[in-house]
Amino acid sequence: MKRAYNFNAGPAALPLEALLEAREELTDYRGIGMSVLEISHRSKEFEAINDETQALIKELLSIPDGYKVLFLQGGASLQFAMVPMNLLGDGRTAVYVDTGSWAQKAIKEAKLFGDVTVAASSKETNYDRIPDLANLSLPSNAAYVHITSNETIGGIQYPAFPDTGDVPLVADMSSDIMSRPFDVSKFGLIYAGAQKNLGPSGVTVVILREDLLERMPKNIPTMLRYDIHAENNSLYNTPPVFSVYLMGLVLKRVKAMGGLAAVEEVNRAKAALLYDAIGQSGGFYRGVAEPGSRSVMNVTWRMASEELEKAFLKEAGANGFVGLKGHRSVGGLRASIYNAVPREAVQALADFMNDFARRNG
Ligand code: PMP
Secondary structure, three states: OOOOEEOOOOOOOOOHHHHHHHHHHOOOHHHOOOOHHHOOOOOHHHHHHHHHHHHHHHHHOOOOOOEEEEEEOOHHHHHHHHHHHHHOOOOOEEEEEEOOHHHHHHHHHHOOOOEEEEEEEOHHHOOOOOOOOOOOOOOOOEEEEEEEOEEOOOOEEOOOOOOOOOOOEEEEOOOOOOOOOOOHHHOOEEEEEOOOOOOOOOOEEEEEEHHHHHHOOOOOOHHHOHHHHHHOOOOOOOOOHHHHHHHHHHHHHHHHOOOHHHHHHHHHHHHHHHHHHHHOOOOOEEEOOOHHHEOOOEEEEEEOOHHHHHHHHHHHHHOOEEOOEOOOOOOOEEEEOOOOOOHHHHHHHHHHHHHHHHHHO
16 A cells, blocks of 8 residues: 655544544444444444544543533634634633734634734744743733644644633644643633544534533524533534544544653654754754744744745655645745654655755755
8 A cells, every 4th residue: 555655734644544444444334234424423323433532532631520522513713713702702802822824813703703812922023933921911801812732834832831820721722632741621622623633624622611611602603602512412413423433543543552642752753853854954944933832743944945945845746745835825845744644754754855955955
């Protein structure tokens, strides 16, 4: 079987074992004579998949009691709107940290629903870092503080999370959830589109502290209410059954790898291979992110000219490397090295980068 060196930003590489297991079960799920795609979401088989996948997320992230795990649709982009619709409330302000493209999309959407305060931004340094939040001062009427734990396009990631006291911390973790352990109890709400570390697109995971459910308005569309999805165990309407099922298969691999501490170690080693290639190139490759804010998931860099970047991409493509073009909004190069990207693929890319620099530097 030929598998590409896949550095796509999302949808992205999935663990081969999970794909093979899905293939194996595709036409006959565990002897029922039907595919997971062909059975009711109210069947005992699907209810078990739904419950087991939730339980795996709780176990892997060590989620304490008092939190709900929801499987929703509409991507992380719909969460940009659902968060303020459900949590902002009259007379309050929604606090955002502006770290680049995805934070800005969240801010834009929140402004449709009420007052927004941008408490910190790294715009001045062209989003090359996570702003220092040690002295973050919050307005007394803050409804929540929203951060983007990893900026997929810019390639910057929070090395540690801010302390927001009694004000709920909300995080878009779309591109780094399940890549490292962290303390869920610091958060009021976490959301993530699945299509990077969790599984295929089509399902969005929301982790929500239960006390927040009490303050949610009842006059918003039913499908956009967290309390409705929580009360119905994410089965209010027909869920994306195959996405939830495949996410479960992916999470079983994460567990088999030894959980998030083991996953983080591998991820850090993979990222170091590429940051070393950049750092040791004598300026031939220029990392976009400041060292203290470098993403372990999305490594971004520039080269001396767009022509040289084009030549790099062309040659990389001919050598089997896929998905290295930077996001269309910023250009440059980006290697997304999520959990399922094998270390060998990253090593091969580092070798290619070193070789290309030698020949063209
Ligand atoms: N937030 C981040 C950090 C992302 O990387 C993305 C997608 N790349 C989104 C939000 C939007 O997610 P979706 O396409 O699932 O709406």
